[in-house]
Structures are given as structure tokens and as C-alpha cells.
Amino acid sequence: MRALHDKYGPVVRISRTVLSVADKDMLKQVLVTDDLRKGTVYDNTAFGKPNMFNLTDRAAHRHTRRVISPAFSIRYLAGLEPLLESVIDDMVEKVEGDISAAEASGNPEAVIDLWHLTQAVALDAMGECAFGETFGMIKNGSHPLPKRLTEGVRRGSIFFTNGFLGKLVKMSGIKMADPYIVNFMKDVIHKRMTAEAPRKDILQILIDAAKSEKSSEQLSENSVMGETMLFLFAGAETTSNSAAFALIALLQEREKFEKLREEVDTLEYNDDNKNFSYESLKNAAYLNAVINETLRLRPVTAAGLERIAEQDFVLGQSYHIPKGTTILANMYVAHMNPEYFDEPELFKPERWLEGYEPAPAVDAFYPFSAGSRNCIGKNFALQEMRLVIATLIKKFDFDTIPESMKDAEDIRHFITLTIWKDSFKAKVSRRKDL
Numbered sequence: 001m002r003a004l005h006d007k008y009g010p011v012v013r014i015s016r017t018v019l020s021v022a023d024k025d026m027l028k029q030v031l032v033t034d035d036l037r038k039g040t041v042y043d044n045t046a047f048g049k050p051n052m053f054n055l056t057d058r059a060a061h062r063h064t065r066r067v068i069s070p071a072f073s074i075r076y077l078a079g080l081e082p083l084l085e086s087v088i089d090d091m092v093e094k095v096e097g098d099i100s101a102a103e104a105s106g107n108p109e110a111v112i113d114l115w116h117l118t119q120a121v122a123l124d125a126m127g128e129c130a131f132g133e134t135f136g137m138i139k140n141g142s143h144p145l146p147k148r149l150t151e152g153v154r155r156g157s158i159f160f161t162n163g164f165l166g167k168l169v170k171m172s173g174i175k176m177a178d179p180y181i182v183n184f185m186k187d188v189i190h191k192r193m194t195a196e197a198p199r200k201d202i203l204q205i206l207i208d209a210a211k212s213e214k215s216s217e218q219l220s221e222n223s224v225m226g227e228t229m230l231f232l233f234a235g236a237e238t239t240s241n242s243a244a245f246a247l248i249a250l251l252q253e254r255e256k257f258e259k260l261r262e263e264v265d266t267l268e269y270n271d272d273n274k275n276f277s278y279e280s281l282k283n284a285a286y287l288n289a290v291i292n293e294t295l296r297l298r299p300v301t302a303a304g305l306e307r308i309a310e311q312d313f314v315l316g317q318s319y320h321i322p323k324g325t326t327i328l329a330n331m332y333v334a335h336m337n338p339e340y341f342d343e344p345e346l347f348k349p350e351r352w353l354e355g356y357e358p359a360p361a362v363d364a365f366y367p368f369s370a371g372s373r374n375c376i377g378k379n380f381a382l383q384e385m386r387l388v389i390a391t392l393i394k395k396f397d398f399d400t401i402p403e404s405m406k407d408a409e410d411i412r413h414f415i416t417l418t419i420w421k422d423s424f425k426a427k428v429s430r431r432k433d434l
């Protein structure tokens with residue numbers, strides 16, 4: 001798609017009824033101002049349960065989003081900090097344990113798969129915050145869930161990107177939701193519905209809605225299940241891949257790693273509970289610049305977001321778009337446009353720092369989308385990424401493994417952007433300068 005945009009400009013007609021759009025003002029029009037309805041491709045992900053992500057009906061989506069939004073408010077998220085912190089503590093313990101094991105056999109460095117580690121962290125974070133208990137991924141190293149999750153996402157991507165196949169499977173009545181995940185979910189919800197005391201987490205907001213007697217605040221039990229499963233799909237791999245992509249970029253460019261470490265060492269850190277404060281991470285300019293730059297270069301939805309014109313309209317004051325046209329909002333192409341971001345191929349966190357010239361076009365930066373269907377988990381994801389990256393850099397030294405660095409260049413797009421090998425290993429040791 002990028003090559004087509006390079007050749008034909010910000011609007012590319014890829015078939016009689018499908019346009020790809022990468023102009024920043026048009027992206028805003030499609031996603032925010034005109035707020036076009038989600039396209040039919042989203043129906044293809046609704047094999048199991050309808051949820052906030054795949055609902056295309058505006059009223060149904062508005063209701064669900066309104067009921068769930070309090071779980072993602074900044075204030076409520078602040079209350080989830082102890083849960084996230086316990087996951088980060090597990091991560092540190094795990095890495096230290098691996099290093100101790102390596103040291104016992106005479107090696108100061110442990111070989112650790114950072115792709116898997118961040119995935120385990122994201123799954124345990126989702127477990128703690130949305131399922132009421134950790135999956136124990138970091139500690140035990142395995143749980144049937146991540147394997148099935150990855151398989152599910154990859155299988156789903158075939159249907160997500162192939163509308164005809166999706167419709168065929170739907171018509172045939174084949175159930176795409178993995179029964180293991182469904183049963184797991186049913187148990188979790190049952191436990192919480194019958195629990196005596198509430199637990200302060202994301203799931204609690206959904207459970208309260210399931211129990212609510214006011215129809216305007218209600219969610220059916222079926223919806224609670226659909227939404228909770230959605231958090232697992234939407235919240236784990238997206239966040240873990242992004243955190244891992246940031247670590248890979250920092251290992252590729254050591255001076256940026258050192259610059260980040262310098263900043264991380266100045267941040268408020270509580271030695272007793274071994275954690276950074278939310279405020280200090282939120283205001284860490286270089287850390288947030290590294291995250292922004294990673295999301296610019298490696299946006300999880302790099303294939304574009306599908307929207308549909310429900311009536312004729314004029315796009316960007318120049319294109320007459322007939323009703324029924326599908327529009328792909330292609331943020332990746334916008335992120336790679338040199339008019340918006342200078343030297344767009346380069347990993348340059350500095351562009352996000354105050355005073356950098358030419359300033360990045362923040363209105364062309366859409367990693368979490370925008371408008372009524374933007375990412376509800378944005379703040380959660382950002383905080384988790386900040387914690388993971390800052391903690392690893394504060395506590396450990398890293399050495400690269402050439403073969404892994406090479407493998408990390410093979411990046412593919414399923415539903416999210418991922419490393420084809422599903423693995424990124426590095427040598428990790430205790431920090432020598434502490």
C-alpha cells in the first residue's frame with residue numbers, strides 16, 4: 001500500500017469501491033469529523049460475541065462504550081496501579097532468577113526472549129486487571145491461553161482481511177471462538193458474579209453493569225464475556241508487541257538506549273516497592289518520545305482501519321465519494337510521509353521533544369486511532385509500556401544476539417504488527433554500573 005501511495009498520492013483507489021486514504025486532514029474527516037461507520041470487515045471478527053470493537057451499529061456501540069468507559073478513566077486507572085506494579089515485580093523477579101541461574105553455571109548473562117517476556121507481562125496485566133487474577137505467565141512460563149490467543153489472532157486475521165472467506169465461515173455456522181477460552185471466561189465471570197466482596201479492577205465495572213437494574217447502565221452476561229475476551233485480544237498483543245518493538249529499536253541504537261537510561265535514572269523510584277511513580281513516568285519526556293516513535297514506525301494497525309460511506313459525501317473538499325464506498329484509513333502511510341515527519345524511515349525519538357525542528361505533525365499521528373472508535377485502552381497501554389521499558393532499562397544490561405536482531409527485521413501484519421518468528425532474544429545481565 002505504501003508503494004501505491006508513494007506513486008499515486010494520499011488517495012488511492014484500490015478497487016471499484018475501495019479507497020485507501022493517508023492524508024492527515026482526510027484521516028481526521030473519516031475518523032473524527034464525519035466519524036464514518038466501521039466497515040463490514042469488522043462483522044467478520046464477530047464469530048464469538050459482539051463487542052465494543054466489532055459492533056458496527058452506532059447506538060449499540062455508544063451504549064457499550066458509555067457503560068465501560070469508567071473502567072478506563074484516568075482516575076480509575078490510577079487505582080489499578082498496585083495490580084500493574086505486582087506484575088512488574090514478577091517480571092523483575094523472573095529476569096533476576098534467570099540471571100542467577102545463568103550465573104550459577106558460570107555465565108553472567110541470561111538469554112531471555114524479550115518478545116515472550118513482554119507478552120507474559122501484558123497477559124498477566126490483563127489477567128490481573130480484567131480477569132480478576134493473574135495468568136501466572138511470567139512465573140510459570142506457560143498457560144494454554146497465550147498459545148491459543150496467538151493462534152486465534154492469526155486465524156482471525158485471515159477472516160479479518162478476507163471478507164468473502166469470513167462470510168462463508170459465518171454462513172456455515174462454524175464457531176470460531178476457541179472453546180477453551182470461552183470456558184475459561186465463563187468460570188472467571190461466574191466466580192466474580194458470585195463473589196462476596198468487589199475487587200477494584202476493570203472487570204468489576206463490567207460485573208457491576210451486569211448486575212445493574214438500570215437499563216441505561218446494563219450489560220448482559222454475554223456482553224461481559226464478549227468484552228472481557230476483547231480486552232485479552234485488544235490489550236495484550238498490541239501492548240506487548242509495541243513494548244518489545246521499542247526495546248528492539250533501543251538495542252539497535254545504543255546511544256538512544258543510553259540517553260533513555262540517563263533519563264530513567266533521574267526518575268522518582270521507590271526502592272521499597274521497587275516501582276516508579278505514575279506521575280514521573282507520565283512526564284518522562286524521552287521515555288514517552290521513544291514510545292511515540294515506536295508507535296509511529298510500528299503502528300499495530302498498520303494495514304489501515306476500514307470505514308464505510310453510509311451516504312454520498314465529499315472527501316477533503318475534492319473527491320465525491322458515493323454511498324457504499326469502503327475507505328481504509330491508512331495511518332501507517334501517514335506516519336511514513338516525509339511532509340509530516342522528517343526522515344520518516346529513521347527511529348528518531350528526538351523529533352517528539354520540545355523545540356525539535358521540523359516539529360512532527362501531531363495531527364498525522366494516529367497510533368490509537370481517533371474519534372468515537374479510538375482506543376479505549378490507550379492510557380492503560382501507555383502506562384504498561386512505560387513501566388516495562390523503564391524498569392528493564394533501570395535494572396538490567398542488554399547485549400544483542402546477531403541472529404535475533406536479523407530475525408527481528410522480518411515484520412508481518414496479522415491483525416497486529418508482529419515479528420514473524422514470534423521471538424526476540426537478547427543477553428541480559430545485572431547492571432554493572434550500579
Ligand code: HEM
Pocket residue numbers: 052053054065230231234235236238239242295299300301305306366367368369372373374375376377378380381
Ligand atoms: C500499544 C497498545 C495499543 C494500541 C496501539 C492500540 C490501538 C488501537 C486502535 C488503532 C484502535 C482502533 C481500531 C479500529 O478502529 O479498528 C483500538 C481500539 C480498541 N482498543 Fe486498543 N490499542 C492498544 C492497547 C489496548 C489495550 C491495552 C486495550 C484494553 C485494555 C485496548 C482496547 C481497545 C478497544 C476495546 C478498542 C475498540 C474501541 C471502540 O471501537 O470503541 N487497546 N486500539
